[in-house]
Amino acid sequence: MTYIGIIITYVFISNLVLSQFLGLCPFIGVSKNTESAVGMGFAVTFVMSLAALITWALQHFILIPLNIVFLQTVTFILVIATLVQLVEMAVRKYSPPLYQALGIYLPLITTNCGVMGIALISVNKSYGPMESFIAGLSAGAGFLMALLFMSGIRERLDTEKVPKFLQGTPIAFISGGLMALAFMAFDHALLTNLIGG
Amino acid sequence: MEGIVRIIAAFLSTTVFAALLGLGLAIASRKLKVEKDEKVESLNNLLPGLNCGACGYAGCEGYAEALASEEDSDISRCGPGGAETRSNLSALLGLEADESAVRMVARLACLGTDEAAVKEFQYVGYADCESAHMQFDGDKGCKYGCLGLGSCVKSCPVNAIDYTGDGLVVVDPDKCIGCEICVAVCPTGVMKMIPADADWFVSCNSNDKAKITKSLCTAGCIGCRICERKFPDAGYVVTDNLSVLGYTGVRGEGRAAAAAACPPKCIIQIDKVKED
């Protein structure tokens, strides 16, 4: 698949949150206001692209040569967790403003299944290194987009009279559901027609 | 044989890999160490996070900062947190709490329901006491009473106040944290802070003369002084046409009898707050 195809796929068609259920926790948890949503979105995008690239290397330079693909899960998550922690430390040390903006979301990314998800998906689809990187980047962008949309809606809902039991996460989920409904406009056929195969 | 080779390969590579990552993290954590003020954070965690301002600081974090910097050593400022917060703060800071503070709760000093009180005009506008009060001090004849439009209901941080449905509001004293926001926002000043263990209460706020009060509300205190004169130990003091029950420094006898003797029946028995 071309790079553009990959981008469209992970931003719209197979949007991590809205059609793959990946990254739901931060999608619900960090979408209360737009500023933090954008911060989280960029942090995730950054980690996802990096993680996709590194796990590709891990897969092709260690797991496959040594024939220990069954250790995929363990090693991938180990890399991601370490990566997140290193990035957090580095950002905090070298760029306090950036840490102010993104830092508090970084620890949350370890358990963002989207990162692990896109790493596994990239490996399953036998992407090359560049494709993996682009997949990670666009999955992150798709996540950012969904988060941004969601935060806009939730900011609006903050000042509406949502029935008591639906306030907070329930209405966020319902909103997410309706968003997913609209995202059904984007299907694989659309991609095929758009970029010709 | 092949299996064993694989096991060894897996074993060795993972060990090395994990050890390397661990080493990397350990080095990074040493090199990239950033000091952060954990004291404020942990103090802030102990506070209830309501940001009600009852402590006199701008929100819980302000109080936490003041405590952390030892600017302030009074750990009993947080009314909402109650004894639990006090003891937590005490444990963390090693400071003694001033346990003498009496828990205060808000009560509505008005019995002027739609039925009891005379309306002067029909107010049309935003349903909020503040706006209603801007028009001739509210739609009730009595300008001291509860307007019933719920400025207090809306601004109560713990939703302890609710509408009664007949033109007044009511405080749930169990939920009340004593932050006094309702007292501040009420334009007629009809919310009063009284001790949580109070038993009787003069539920009126009118300083009008008896004749006027009588013409405006069937349940208004007319300042007749029966409670004050006949039951001197109860603690009733009438000033400016209004009886107020004092709770400290008096024996408190005869409160019930005074209530029975009160002509407009504006002295009411109140439930004591459940101590949890």
Place this chain on the structure above:
Amino acid sequence: MDRLPLISTSPQIHAPGSTRKVMLWVLAALTPAGIWSVVLFGLHAAIVIAASVAASVLTEGLLNLAFKRNNTLDDLSAVVTGVLIGFNMPPEIPVFIPVVAAVFAISVVKWSFGGLGANWMNPALAGRVFVFFSWGTDMTSWTLPGIGGVDAVSGPTPLGSLKVAMSSLSPGIDGPMRLLESAGIPTTYTDMFLGKMAGSLGEMSALLLLIGALVLIIIKVVDWEIPLTYLGSFALFMWAFDGLQYGGGLFSGDVLFHLFAGGLMLGALFMATDMVTSPLTRKGRIVFGIGCGFLTFVIRRYGNLPEGVSLAIIFMNILVPLINRFTKTKRYGVSS
């Protein structure tokens, strides 16, 4: 006792108009199209519309009752939602489908968020999309119109047939009209304009919808920005790019065909213009309209689905809060 004097807050006078009146006007503007659909498809059309209206109203009423909320039926918004859902159904649809759509629209899309004004997605469209993806077959079984519904026979919509015929497009066919002709389903612009084609109940006659919408725009119940920019940008994109697939160059698309086919008119004039789910400012509405136009074009031109109006609009509904955020009016005395 005399009536108490009235003390009100400023302003003391008020422009005429109310929510109820807005809804009444919308209903009035939709009526001709509704009557036309009954004329074309017979009694069943009336039943479908009536059922979805009844379901909407009943759902809203019951929810208000069950959760002790104020009665909101007076504002007639539930009726409008019901009518729009009915309008979006194929003529021979089993009645349970519009009913489900109405229940979903009112309870999930509108009521969950706090009722009229709080919903961020157009309830009627969300309801339609919900049943469309649930019962795709029923939602894409069409009937050709015949006065009084006497000779109703099944037949595809122009857009539906187009998608089918497209897959065996042979060279030399220069546009959708010729393509339909070669596929044995010829149609004329006039037929499409007046509503003599297969389609959803309310989308039949572009003419009647246009007249209704024009009235609403003139009396300022509906703003002109969204219909104009929606139809305009859609036409522009179609004109620019749709010719390509027929072997033509840029700027050779058949704009007329695409404007009159399918639910575009109904969507652009009556659904995208829903106040609650469209942006607050004029600038915002223009962005919204263009977005709708572009998305409808993308979905229709490249998507697997023949239509795209509903999905385009509800997708843009998602963006409304963000559009509002970035198209705020410039405040007096505040430098940005």
Place this chain on the structure above:
Amino acid sequence: MKKFRSFARGGIHPPGNKGYTSDKPIRNAPLPATAVVPFSQHIGAPSKPLVAPGDHVEEAQMIGEPAGFISASVHSPIPGVVKEITSIYLPSGMKTEAAVIELDGEFSRLGKTHEDRDWVSMENTEILEILKNHGVVGQGGATFPSHVKFSVPKGRTCEVFLVNAAECEPYLSADHRVMLENTEDIIEGIRIIRKLLSPKRVIIGIEANKPDAIEVLKAAGEPEGIEIMPLKVKYPQGAEKNLIEATIGREVPSGKLPIEVGVINANVGTLVSVCEALRDDKPVIERVVTISGGAIAHPANIRVRVGSSIRDLIEECGGLTEEPAKFISGGPMMGFTFSNLDSPVIKGTSGILALTDKEVKHFAPTACLSCGRCIESCPMGLSPTTIFKNIEHERLDEATAYGLDDCVLCGSCAYACPAHIPLVSAFKAARGRKRRLSVRNKG
């Protein structure tokens, strides 16, 4: 059609209804037998009473002196005896102390000829002192004490003196008539202010629906270098900040005063008072009031003594033809309803309206449809619906961030709202609440 200047954002076009009175010459109301003179007829601290019950007062005697920096003096409109000092409600709904004066004794000024005072040779401080002692306040409705307004703060200069002759409120025509009938007083007032402020330009902003006034002012003012700017008929053309935008194209920064952009402005009525105070040594004891509305038998513009009861004025206009739905003090957009007809006319009373049910139809508020009409109509470029929703959820900080404090309370949004949401009322309430909470947090 000629294109007139206007402010850029928003604005509405409520029916003007000025035809009731715009062609009616000002006539004098009978003098009141009893005058109720409130001590708070202006913005700022109420005046300090100088009289006690039983005191005898002369016509135009000062009976209340300014109490504080922003305050004004109050004068007795009639000669008489102070019967009592009592607390009353003004038609605006505000409570204040007032002196009840019963007519007794000679009118020393009424109808008497006077000599023009030489103000030209006065020092500026002297002029300001006279304004202060004569109780001159802004008569557009805000009643800001003039001696404070015309004191330019240090480090600022007044570039433009802007005369507000827009009179954009429906029904009202008092300013219109004053312009036609007291043209010379206005020009003289401008001369005084010119001396006081030495502005580079003097501009009169006036709505184009008063062509006769425009002509008269042009004839009298242009030779003196006064610019007359006809403005588009659009509410609220006469709101201070919008008028500045319309006439000189500058915006007063949020939270700042017009002097920030070099402007000081005054209403035409104020200029007449300035002129009378300086030239005639006459304090503010009367003003022109429009009595109008569908329920008034003979609507009119009346020159009336401050403290006269509204009931008398309505009688003077032939009484009521039907039971009105509301009595309004001021214009229908920003004015207040009141029910007590014995309330007095005060310095800021520009009109008394008795409107019928037909004119003021009321509907219960319904849910906000996000139609954006309020945003379209807001002359300050705010989003009233957003502010309102934040207030509804007690998010006062957010409401403030969206510009709660920039709202000029002109009422355009609430006028335009098809859901009949009491937006302005809510904004006032929210500001009141903010004030109370800030007092609490400080104390």
Place this chain on the structure above:
Amino acid sequence: MMKNLFKGILRENPIFVLALGLCPSLAVSTSVNNALGMSAATFIVLLGSNVVISLLRKQIPEDIHIPAYIVIIASFVTLVDIVMQAYFPALSKSLGIFIPLIVVNCIILGRAEAFASKNTVGASAVDAIAMGIGFAVGLISIALVREILGAGTITIFPDGGVIRIPGLVDKPALVFAFPAGALIVVGFLQAFFRWLGEVTNK
């Protein structure tokens, strides 16, 4: 003990009250048997990792605790994955990529951090069981609603254990099988559980 168990099901239900652990699980909630399989797998991982982490809690330095925990969790996940592939191929096929993703199920790391790292082995085991059951209750109820509405069936065992709901099975509301339907169902179930919590509290 019973109280602790009960809290996981209702008062602190991980899915509905804590809103944790939905990410990879929701995708497999289209049928009840998948939900059962997923619940079982999660339960085993949760229990295993909670116990091990609680055992090792004093041996793991602060700096590396997240990688360490996650390796432990990942090992259990891989174990379950391998076993499932070998002996429950049908289930493994339908759960697919979502089994490895259990590793990032927030509830597992969440409980490890919040509970197991601070408590004894016994308490951690109880907590894991409570949370595991709560998770199962949550996931299965989501799956029940989705399958009934979206397919008109209740599949307990793919072969022979399928209950067909008359009427619905012919014309199910397919949207419930899609992500859109799933999220909506979760929203309403959350509200329902909240209401239930409030009612039972009184």
Place this chain on the structure above:
Amino acid sequence: MNEMANKALRLGIIGAVAALLLSVVNNFAEPVIAQRKADELNKALTVLASGESPGEAESHPAGGVKKRWSIDGNKGWILELEGSGYGGPLTVVASYNTDGSIILARLMDNSETVGFGKKAENPDYMKIFIGTGGEKPVPRNKNDLGSDVDTVSGATITFTGITEALRDGSNLVKEWEGR
């Protein structure tokens, strides 16, 4: 320095134990998994070849085809085809006559939605394709199906994915057979 080594060592040990455990388990489970997968494919192939025995597998004979087997001599071909469905790539195994018409087909690995696209795993689903591809074209759109449309109700994307894969296969067979 010591402290760092200590931390590294601890994480290393945890990793080591995990790896050891997993490799041992994997050592036992792997053959079982492999055997199972092979059985499944064989079973499918046997069905598809309708009794005849398939020849040796040939990898990637053409784009979109993962594997190819010829059916007993030259009676036809079995192809393992790749399509794209709703949930990503899907694998269809189909047998063709030499004229390109479909004998049988089966949906294998896929991530389609349960209760929806997954329905295509049911052998009955493929009935509509049998015999097409030769004289009769493989149905391209649901509208081509007429009364059979209910069998594939809803799952448009899955349907399109399968039908496109099958059509490509058919065309390839025709190409190979020189038709």
